[in-house]
Amino acid sequence: MGIVIKKYGGTSVGSPERIKKVAQQIIKAKEKEPEIVVVVSAMGDTTDDLIELAHEITQLPDEREMDMLLSTGEQISCALLSLALISMGCPAVSLTAQQVEILTTDTYTKAKIQKVSTKRILKELKANKVVVVAGFQGITEDQNITTLGRGGSDTTAVALAAALEADICEIFTDVDGVYTADPRIVKDARKLELIAYEEMLELASAGAKVLQSRSVEMAKKFGVKIHVRSSFNNLPGTIVCEEVADMEDILVSGVTSNLDEAKITVLDVSDKPGMAARIFTELSEKNINVDMIVQSASENATNDISFTVTKSDLLRAVQIMNVLIKEIGARGIISDDNVAKVSIVGVGMRSHCGIASKMFSVLASKGINIDMISTSEIKISCIIKRNYAEEAVRALHDAFDLAKKDNRSEFRV
Amino acid sequence: MGIVIKKYGGTSVGSPERIKKVAQQIIKAKEKEPEIVVVVSAMGDTTDDLIELAHEITQLPDEREMDMLLSTGEQISCALLSLALISMGCPAVSLTAQQVEILTTDTYTKAKIQKVSTKRILKELKANKVVVVAGFQGITEDQNITTLGRGGSDTTAVALAAALEADICEIFTDVDGVYTADPRIVKDARKLELIAYEEMLELASAGAKVLQSRSVEMAKKFGVKIHVRSSFNNLPGTIVCEEVADMEDILVSGVTSNLDEAKITVLDVSDKPGMAARIFTELSEKNINVDMIVQSASENATNDISFTVTKSDLLRAVQIMNVLIKEIGARGIISDDNVAKVSIVGVGMRSHCGIASKMFSVLASKGINIDMISTSEIKISCIIKRNYAEEAVRALHDAFDLAKKDNRSEFRV
Numbered sequence: 001m002g003i004v005i006k007k008y009g010g011t012s013v014g015s016p017e018r019i020k021k022v023a024q025q026i027i028k029a030k031e032k033e034p035e036i037v038v039v040v041s042a043m044g045d046t047t048d049d050l051i052e053l054a055h056e057i058t059q060l061p062d063e064r065e066m067d068m069l070l071s072t073g074e075q076i077s078c079a080l081l082s083l084a085l086i087s088m089g090c091p092a093v094s095l096t097a098q099q100v101e102i103l104t105t106d107t108y109t110k111a112k113i114q115k116v117s118t119k120r121i122l123k124e125l126k127a128n129k130v131v132v133v134a135g136f137q138g139i140t141e142d143q144n145i146t147t148l149g150r151g152g153s154d155t156t157a158v159a160l161a162a163a164l165e166a167d168i169c170e171i172f173t174d175v176d177g178v179y180t181a182d183p184r185i186v187k188d189a190r191k192l193e194l195i196a197y198e199e200m201l202e203l204a205s206a207g208a209k210v211l212q213s214r215s216v217e218m219a220k221k222f223g224v225k226i227h228v229r230s231s232f233n234n235l236p237g238t239i240v241c242e243e244v245a246d247m248e249d250i251l252v253s254g255v256t257s258n259l260d261e262a263k264i265t266v267l268d269v270s271d272k273p274g275m276a277a278r279i280f281t282e283l284s285e286k287n288i289n290v291d292m293i294v295q296s297a298s299e300n301a302t303n304d305i306s307f308t309v310t311k312s313d314l315l316r317a318v319q320i321m322n323v324l325i326k327e328i329g330a331r332g333i334i335s336d337d338n339v340a341k342v343s344i345v346g347v348g349m350r351s352h353c354g355i356a357s358k359m360f361s362v363l364a365s366k367g368i369n370i371d372m373i374s375t376s377e378i379k380i381s382c383i384i385k386r387n388y389a390e391e392a393v394r395a396l397h398d399a400f401d402l403a404k405k406d407n408r409s410e411f412r413v
Numbered sequence: 414m415g416i417v418i419k420k421y422g423g424t425s426v427g428s429p430e431r432i433k434k435v436a437q438q439i440i441k442a443k444e445k446e447p448e449i450v451v452v453v454s455a456m457g458d459t460t461d462d463l464i465e466l467a468h469e470i471t472q473l474p475d476e477r478e479m480d481m482l483l484s485t486g487e488q489i490s491c492a493l494l495s496l497a498l499i500s501m502g503c504p505a506v507s508l509t510a511q512q513v514e515i516l517t518t519d520t521y522t523k524a525k526i527q528k529v530s531t532k533r534i535l536k537e538l539k540a541n542k543v544v545v546v547a548g549f550q551g552i553t554e555d556q557n558i559t560t561l562g563r564g565g566s567d568t569t570a571v572a573l574a575a576a577l578e579a580d581i582c583e584i585f586t587d588v589d590g591v592y593t594a595d596p597r598i599v600k601d602a603r604k605l606e607l608i609a610y611e612e613m614l615e616l617a618s619a620g621a622k623v624l625q626s627r628s629v630e631m632a633k634k635f636g637v638k639i640h641v642r643s644s645f646n647n648l649p650g651t652i653v654c655e656e657v658a659d660m661e662d663i664l665v666s667g668v669t670s671n672l673d674e675a676k677i678t679v680l681d682v683s684d685k686p687g688m689a690a691r692i693f694t695e696l697s698e699k700n701i702n703v704d705m706i707v708q709s710a711s712e713n714a715t716n717d718i719s720f721t722v723t724k725s726d727l728l729r730a731v732q733i734m735n736v737l738i739k740e741i742g743a744r745g746i747i748s749d750d751n752v753a754k755v756s757i758v759g760v761g762m763r764s765h766c767g768i769a770s771k772m773f774s775v776l777a778s779k780g781i782n783i784d785m786i787s788t789s790e791i792k793i794s795c796i797i798k799r800n801y802a803e804e805a806v807r808a809l810h811d812a813f814d815l816a817k818k819d820n821r822s823e824f825r826v
Binding site for chain 2: 020053054062071072078079087093120
């Protein structure tokens with residue numbers, strides 16, 4: 001067995017008691033897996049508490065200083081886990097991103113990993129230590145501390161797996177694996193044994209919070225096999241891996257909703273080249289990620305352009321657009337955060353038609369109006385009113401027969 | 414005006430509200446002092462909370478991991494203060510010990526500063542930023558995080574003052590300055606305007622908690638002028654500086670008590686060369702600081718050797734001694750943590766006799782038994798029963814007339 005990466009989320013290390021349980025799990029695993037690198041998130045609500053502390057000082061905190069502040073959460077949990085391991089007789093060492101040398105861009109609060117040094121980790125593994133790395137954080141060339149954005153510890157884990165050429169990257173979390181839908185919403189949601197990177201990617205961007213999108217992208221790029229599993233039991237979870245032929249037989253792998261987006265519509269944008277580019281370049285330069293974009297075809301000299309951003313970026317995006325519409329001569333903007341995005345995902349969609357129309361029919365049959373539609377090769381997303389989100393997820397899960405393992409038959413050619 | 418160092422203790426940055434007040438103070442000071450380097454301790458009880466967290470995992474935490482854990486306290490407060498400054502329009506940047514490059518020994522939990530790089534700080538000062546440095550922490554050559562022991566932020570401040578050749582090192586704290594005795598114990602205790610490094614050093618080692626001893630030693634070595642003052646008002650405090658001729662006229666500058674020591678007596682140590690060396694080398698190698706040492710002169714073939722250690726080291730010291738007494742053939746050990754050390758300090762003592770006998774008489778007149786005595790050129794300390802500590806301090810303060818500014822007359826030759 002080669003190197004194994006084990007990532008534990010905030011709930012898994014949420015208290016000294018849980019940290020001790022995780023330490024026991026690791027010590028047990030070490031019998032069969034001699035080289036273990038652990039990545040931890042901050043304990044429970046630590047990150048939120050730190051954000052609140054910063055907000056008591058200022059509502060618009062400087063981003064470099066925020067990263068300095070937030071990175072302490074993971075430093076605390078990795079030190080505590082290492083303390084627990086050592087106290088149980090298992091040699092261990094905790095390392096910050098600076099000590100590992102996880103180099104990132106200097107885009108604070110959402111930095112991207114550029115290079116991971118393996119030197120220190122390999123040295124500690126050689127000394128037979130369990131290496132506990134602080135997730136979520138990085139360091140710039142100038143030695144400034146960065147963070148990788150919400151869920152960034154997943155990305156740390158995958159980046160380490162890639163750099164160390166680990167056999168597997170286990171993501172321990174508070175759910176048993178990846179489900180066909182959120183089990184809290186859909187009672188007969190089913191755990192998937194396997195899921196392709198692309199599907200996981202679309203699920204993540206569609207709002208399923210099991211893995212951070214960027215970690216899946218990185219896993220795909222470097223062929224890192226991810227095992228999403230529960231930290232509370234020993235059951236196998238879901239393996240995220242390269243698409244295998246068999247997967248295509250399944251048309252829809254999952255349905256999910258995302259309540260974290262808000263819609264902005266720019267009214268009467270003049271219908272000439274470069275307008276859309278102007279809008280989205282401006283947003284991108286200000287580091288605002290845009291998800292769905294819809295431009296209504298029109299016979300007039302103007303178009304409406306609608307797009308969605310995360311709720312936390314809404315205020316800033318509106319401010320930016322209010323300035324921009326004057327420059328480009330648009331009539332105004334409307335924003336709406338009372339929306340939800342409902343998506344169905346599946347690599348099998350690629351080779352089958354009729355899926356989109358079925359989705360729209362299902363929503364219509366429940367009297368749910370569709371605000372925006374966007375499709376990728378393996379995903380269809382609809383923006384609907386927020387209060388219909390759960391009903392839509394349940395109806396789609398039902399209509400596509402996701403509770404049954406052999407649901408692949410229905411749409412087969 | 415050259416560079417000014419301002420160190421704020423845990424109480425001064427104990428809440429977001431207080432941090433904002435400190436930021437306002439700094440911004441006001443910057444009008445006259447353009448180059449400011451701030452050193453902060455952890456907020457309020459953060460360090461104690463972190464220690465408790467570690468103790469919930471293990472009672473004997475690994476020291477490297479403890480430093481990894483504890484250093485987060487100062488990282489949080491320096492980030493928050495920097496956030497506050499920036500939000501008020503004052504350019505600022507927070508730096509960890511690693512970012513400054515404060516190199517220390519690898520004696521975790523009580524590391525010693527070896528070298529301070531000024532490069533990063535000078536670069537940030539040149540960019541007109543207030544530089545906020547995390548106190549209490551350092552980094553080894555191998556990039557492991559260390560801490561400097563309780564009150565270590567004072568040492569960070571003085572070390573930076575020395576390296577940057579600062580004009581002054583201001584220590585902002587929750588008291589107005591250095592007093593002739595603890596004002597909570599002695600009602601008419603008086604604030605001193607000036608105090609010599611040596612006196613401050615003896616006061617610190619005698620239990621006055623205004624400044625960490627090592628910071629005073631370092632200030633003396635590098636001639637750093639320290640100004641101890643309140644962070645809650647703008648009054649001048651106490652300047653700690655080189656001894657000036659005038660100071661010698663004052664025989665006793667202060668009286669203080671220390672409840673943080675415990676006494677160990679090794680019984681029947683055979684009276685031959687090398688025994689004491691054996692005991693104290695062993696303790697020193699285990700990083701246990703011994704304060705007072707008394708060996709009773711004896712006509713027998715054996716002696717009793719008594720010494721004091723800090724309460725937190727008592728258990729470990731007893732464990733070490735229990736092993737050692739078998740090797741050296743001593744009869745046993747007795748430990749007692751129900752003691753207090755009462756000390757009087759003053760550079761004027763050097764040239765005057767009669768001070769010690771007066772101290773012993775005062776204690777005797779109150780019926781207080783003396784357990785151990787130790788003297789230096791400018792200090793006399795007595796170990797007494799713990800419950801007499803406050804009474805002893807009051808009696809000595811009174812007897813040496815410390816409430817009066819002209820108390821120098823009494824013992825004058």
